[in-house]
Amino acid sequence: MSGAVVRRVVISALLCLLIAVLAGCRGMSSSNNGNNGDGGGNSSGPANPTANLSVTPNSIEQNGTVTLSWTTKNATSVTLTQNDVSVPLDGNPLNMTALQLQVNTLGTTTFKLTATGAAGTTPAVSTAAVNVTPPPPPPVAATLTAVPTTVQVGGAVVLTWTTTNAKHATLTQDGADLHINQLNGSMQVTLNQEGTVVFQLTADDDQGHQVTVQASVQVTPIGNTGDITAVQHIVFMAQENRSFDVYFGKLNEYRVANNWGGPHDVDGLPDDCSSTNSDWTIPCSAMNKSPDENGFPKTPVYAFHLKTMCIENTSADWIVSHWAFNAEDPSSDIPLLDGFVIGAASAAPPDGDKAGIRAMGFYTAADVPYHYWLASEFGTSDRWFAAAPARTEPNRFYLVGATSAGFAYPKVHPEPQINADTIFDRLEAAGVSWKIYSNKNLTTSASAFRNFMAKYGPNSPEPHVFTLDQFYTDLTNGALPAVAYIDKQDRDEHPGLGDHIQYGVLQTKEIVDALMASSAWKTSVFIMTFDEAGGLYDHVAPPTTVVNPDGIAPFDICTDANDARCPTAALTHTPPPYDPTGDFTRYGFRVPTVVVSPFSKPHYVSHTATDSTSWLAFVEKRFKIQPLTARDAAADNMVEFFDFKKVPWLTPPTPPNQPTNGPCYDGLP
Numbered sequence: 001m002s003g004a005v006v007r008r009v010v011i012s013a014l015l016c017l018l019i020a021v022l023a024g025c026r027g028m029s030s031s032n033n034g035n036n037g038d039g040g041g042n043s044s045g046p047a048n049p050t051a052n053l054s055v056t057p058n059s060i061e062q063n064g065t066v067t068l069s070w071t072t073k074n075a076t077s078v079t080l081t082q083n084d085v086s087v088p089l090d091g092n093p094l095n096m097t098a099l100q101l102q103v104n105t106l107g108t109t110t111f112k113l114t115a116t117g118a119a120g121t122t123p124a125v126s127t128a129a130v131n132v133t134p135p136p137p138p139p140v141a142a143t144l145t146a147v148p149t150t151v152q153v154g155g156a157v158v159l160t161w162t163t164t165n166a167k168h169a170t171l172t173q174d175g176a177d178l179h180i181n182q183l184n185g186s187m188q189v190t191l192n193q194e195g196t197v198v199f200q201l202t203a204d205d206d207q208g209h210q211v212t213v214q215a216s217v218q219v220t221p222i223g224n225t226g227d228i229t230a231v232q233h234i235v236f237m238a239q240e241n242r243s244f245d246v247y248f249g250k251l252n253e254y255r256v257a258n259n260w261g262g263p264h265d266v267d268g269l270p271d272d273c274s275s276t277n278s279d280w281t282i283p284c285s286a287m288n289k290s291p292d293e294n295g296f297p298k299t300p301v302y303a304f305h306l307k308t309m310c311i312e313n314t315s316a317d318w319i320v321s322h323w324a325f326n327a328e329d330p331s332s333d334i335p336l337l338d339g340f341v342i343g344a345a346s347a348a349p350p351d352g353d354k355a356g357i358r359a360m361g362f363y364t365a366a367d368v369p370y371h372y373w374l375a376s377e378f379g380t381s382d383r384w385f386a387a388a389p390a391r392t393e394p395n396r397f398y399l400v401g402a403t404s405a406g407f408a409y410p411k412v413h414p415e416p417q418i419n420a421d422t423i424f425d426r427l428e429a430a431g432v433s434w435k436i437y438s439n440k441n442l443t444t445s446a447s448a449f450r451n452f453m454a455k456y457g458p459n460s461p462e463p464h465v466f467t468l469d470q471f472y473t474d475l476t477n478g479a480l481p482a483v484a485y486i487d488k489q490d491r492d493e494h495p496g497l498g499d500h501i502q503y504g505v506l507q508t509k510e511i512v513d514a515l516m517a518s519s520a521w522k523t524s525v526f527i528m529t530f531d532e533a534g535g536l537y538d539h540v541a542p543p544t545t546v547v548n549p550d551g552i553a554p555f556d557i558c559t560d561a562n563d564a565r566c567p568t569a570a571l572t573h574t575p576p577p578y579d580p581t582g583d584f585t586r587y588g589f590r591v592p593t594v595v596v597s598p599f600s601k602p603h604y605v606s607h608t609a610t611d612s613t614s615w616l617a618f619v620e621k622r623f624k625i626q627p628l629t630a631r632d633a634a635a636d637n638m639v640e641f642f643d644f645k646k647v648p649w650l651t652p653p654t655p656p657n658q659p660t661n662g663p664c665y666d667g668l669p
Contacts (some may be wrong), residue, residue, distance in 0.1 A: 001347050007454055018094055018622035020045065021081040023251035038617035049543040061135045063108055068099040070126065072454075082111055083570070103132050129229035137207050138165040144201040146215040148478035150232040150523065152222050153194055159215070166203035166211075168360075179413060183668075191219045198431045216431045220523075226623040226645045227662055228622050233522035235515065235614045237486035238495035239318065239504065240392065240535030244382065245286070247371060248361050249303070250275045251380070254365040254372045258606040260603040267382040267540060267607075273303040275364045278669035280304040280357055283550055285558040286539055287526065288341035290355040297327060301341050306361035307660040307669045313496045314359060314535040315347035316406040317573070318557060322387035322580040324535060325542075335541030336530035340397055343535045360537050368501065370509045371592065374528070377653055379595040379604035385542045386532040387587025387631070393586065395531045395612070396445035400424065402483070402613045402632035403549035404584070409556050409572040410447050418449045420550075420563045423616050425449075432572040433481035435464055437471040437489075444487045461566035471511070475518040482618055486511065487511050495534055502660045508659045511598060525642075527615050528630065533589035541607055542587035549629035567660045587611050599642040610636035631650065 053070040060066055072094045080087040083105065093099075094115075102296035108129050110453035141164040155222045155608040163169050163183045171178045173189065174197055180187070182204070191197055197217045204210040224230050246470065249269035257262035263271075263386050270285035277284075280301050289297035320343035322330035327339030345356030365372040368546060374380075387398035393411060405418040424446060429436045435445050436456075442465050447453045456464040468489055489511075508528065515521055537665045557579035558569035569575060591612070597606075612634040618639075620627055627633035 017335050025355040046118040046121055048121045049073060049115040049124045051075065051113050051115035051126040052076070053113040053128045053242040054424045055111055056131050057130070059131040059133065060103055062132055063102060063104055063135065064132075065100050065102050066130050068101060068111060068128070069097050070113050071095050071114040072119070072124070075124070076118060077116045077475045079114045079116075080111065082113075083109055085340060087111075090575050093428070094337075096311065100262075103130060103564060106132050106134060108132070113437050113664045118397045120322075121505065123658045134371040134535075135628040136632070137205055137209065137417060138212045140164065140166050140205050142166065142169070142201050142203040142205050142213050143507070144199060144213045144215045145201055145479070147216050148519075149216070149438075149481055149577045150218045150220065150520075151191055152220050154190065154192060154222065155219070156190045156216050157198055158186060158188050163201075163203040164374055165277060166206060167205050169201060169203045169261045171201050173197060184510075191217060194219050195243075195429045211461065214431075215431045216482075219432075224645070228639060230523060230644050230647075231525050231622055233480050233482060233484065233520050233525070233596075234619055234622065235480075235484045235486065235524060235526045236399075236616075237489070237508070237522075237526070237528045238396065238510065238612070239489075239508070239528065239530045240492040241314070241497075241532060241536075242530045242592060243533035243536040243538040244384075244540070244592050245538045246533075246536045247368060247592040248375055248380065248382075249273075249362045250364045251372060251375060254316050255376050255603065258376065260376050261605070265605050266380070269303055269362065269539065273362075275305055278307055279669070280360055282353050286360070286537065287359060288338055288356075288537065289344050289569040290341050290357065290486075295342075297338065297342060299356050301355070301360045302669055303360050303362060306358075306363055306367075307663060308665050309367065309500045309502050309669065310497055310664040311361065312348060313351045313667075314344050315590070316386075316389075316391045316535045318554070318582075319573075319577065319579050320346065320535050322582065324589070325586075326390070331588070333544040335544075337539060337541060338533065340537045347535065353668065356452050359535065361669065363501070367662060368505050368658070369656050370505050371594070374512070374594040374596055375592070376603060378597070378600040378602070378649070379606065381541075381593050381595075381606040381608070381610070383591070383609040384529065384591060384614070385609070385611045386530075386591050387613055388532075388584055389542070389582070389586050389588045390532070392531050393445070393448075396487075397448060397614055398549075398631070399531065399615075400444075400446045401449055402616055402628040403548065403552070405556040406552040408554040409569070409581075412571050415556075415568070415571065420449060421628060422446050422449050423451065423619060423625075424452075424485075426628065427483055427623065428456075430623060430625055432623050432625075433482060434485075435466060435474070435535075436482040436485045436487050437466055438487050439490045441535055442466055442467065442483075448485075467624050468511075472514055474519060475514055478519050478597060480518070480520045480524075482623070488509050493530075497666050498664070500660070500662070500664045502658065502662050506660055509655065513655055514561075516655070521652060522647075523649055525599065525618075527593070527595055527618075527638075529612055529615075529640060530591040531612070533591055538589045540590050542589055544586045546585055546611070547630045547634050548584045548589055549631035557582075595638065595641045596643065598646050598647050600649060600650070601641060603645050604641060606640055608636045608640065614638050642651050 273284035286303035290299040292298040323339035338358040343355035344359035397404040491504040558566035616632040616636040617637040
């Protein structure tokens with residue numbers, strides 16, 4: 001080996017030794033984590049600790065909560081500070097995945113984690129910061145009430161207002177400033193101009209946040225106007241699932257017994273169907289046939305008096321309503337009225353009335369005397385039909401919007417809301433006061449319509465949906481709105497075992513009696529009907545050539561296996577049997593209706609064919625509102641029921657008692 005080669009080998013060896021020494025020296029140098037990140041320290045001593053701290057989110061409102069997470073290596077203990085103030089830790093968490101802390105100080109808050117290792121090692125420090133911003137100012141809120149909501153010219157109302165988190169408030173009357181100087185207060189205002197007066201309260205804060213609320217008052221001429229403008233309050237209530245014949249089929253007998261009319265004033269059940277007979281095998285002129293085990297109608301079932309105050313539920317579905325109209329050809333417009341019993345049989349529970357007999361049962365004045373009294377003392381109609389041959393939900397859409405917008409069955413998820421106005425949207429736009437009184441769950445059929453609950457629901461800025469208790473409160477306080485809808489009360493007279501109809505009638509009595517005893521009675525109209533007939537027998541065929549409300553055909557029926565609507569139909573029912581064809585050009589069956597008012601013609605019976613959108617037509621006529629659809633535009637406006645000049649019942653008659661001791665059992669009759 002030459003000398004040059006030897007020198008190169010020696011130099012290479014020395015360079016390798018120098019690199020190794022330098023590498024070892026670098027491993028002993030200090031940093032925030034005490035080493036080069038892998039925990040290595042002196043070759044002969046313990047490794048330095050490492051720490052890694054994170055915080056989420058990195059920006060938060062004051063008094064918000066952040067989440068701290070950290071990991072350490074080679075540590076024996078950790079400490080945590082928040083802006084140099086020690087944060088107590090539970091135990092000695094060398095690693096943490098989700099420690100939540102509240103941050104109260106505005107600006108930058110710095111968290112520092114210190115990880116300490118074995119003796120002779122260098123502690124590791126890791127920091128994380130969060131930016132703390134001020135919370136938004138609390139929302140501005142306001143309320144405004146006017147009591148009473150109806151006065152004659154020259155009368156006074158009391159305005160009461162409250163604000164929350166506001167710095168300024170203005171109150172106007174039809175746009176004119178009333179110059180209030182209080183954020184919360186009340187004042188009396190005299191109203192001298194006939195018409196609708198709108199009061200508006202506007203409240204804001206220093207940041208420009210603003211809220212506006214309104215209250216309207218109807219100002220009527222002094223004395224009786226002698227026309228429909230004398231009506232200041234319209235109260236509408238819809239009960240559940242009873243046909244006209246089931247409730248009022250024997251109304252003539254009651255009217256004759258009280259000298260209120262003749263034996264044929266009302267188109268009720270045939271006279272040969274005795275009100276005292278409870279045997280459905282005794283023949284009379286009202287009959288359907290019960291299906292045999294193969295579903296074919298076979299055994300006659302005749303109209304009979306029900307003794308039980310509760311029967312098994314029935315159905316008024318699209319398909320069942322068409323069976324009732326014509327069981328042989330449900331798509332036909334030729335009425336046979338022969339399928340009520342078949343429909344009731346199909347809706348019976350497995351161990352229930354599979355013969356469908358209950359569909360032919362009826363009640364009399366002995367069972368529901370209060371309803372008979374209302375229908376006879378005041379006004380009724382024997383040609384008032386449900387709006388559609390369908391069940392509750394589509395019919396209740398008609399009650400508030402004059403359409404079901406194509407729904408023949410209930411609206412379910414993910415079907416969209418109905419993109420149309422309700423009568424309440426139109427009243428709101430016209431400055432006419434209104435409320436919906438519902439059950440404890442605050443449900444309403446109007447919620448199916450576009451943004452209704454966001455605008456008017458119980459959690460909206462201006463709630464219009466209340467429990468029934470508020471109805472009684474408003475009567476007591478003289479604050480009944482111009483239009484009130486009692487929707488889905490708790491005892492709605494719906495068929496069902498355990499659903500005792502006499503308790504439902506009693507609740508109706510409580511509502512009507514309270515109205516009669518109130519200051520609102522002298523200018524009120526109370527209209528009660530039923531949303532649909534429930535699949536129960538009625539002997540009058542509904543018209544089949546009525547106007548479709550908006551040109552929308554049913555989109556959730558399934559008429560055969562190739563019908564493109566079957567997937568939508570499957571959301572609510574499972575054909576076969578397939579739905580009959582049809583459109584919304586047929587009414588449902590007749591339903592009981594009473595019109596109670598100081599203006600009601602005594603003992604009046606209307607024979608004008610119409611449907612339940614007539615109540616909308618009456619509201620529209622009274623308050624000069626355009627119809628919602630072609631259906632309410634064609635509906636009778638109900639003025640025939642009233643004598644606005646004589647006011648026959650300015651002093652209301654004395655109502656009868658309503659018993660609740662009728663039997664309620666699982667069986668017939």
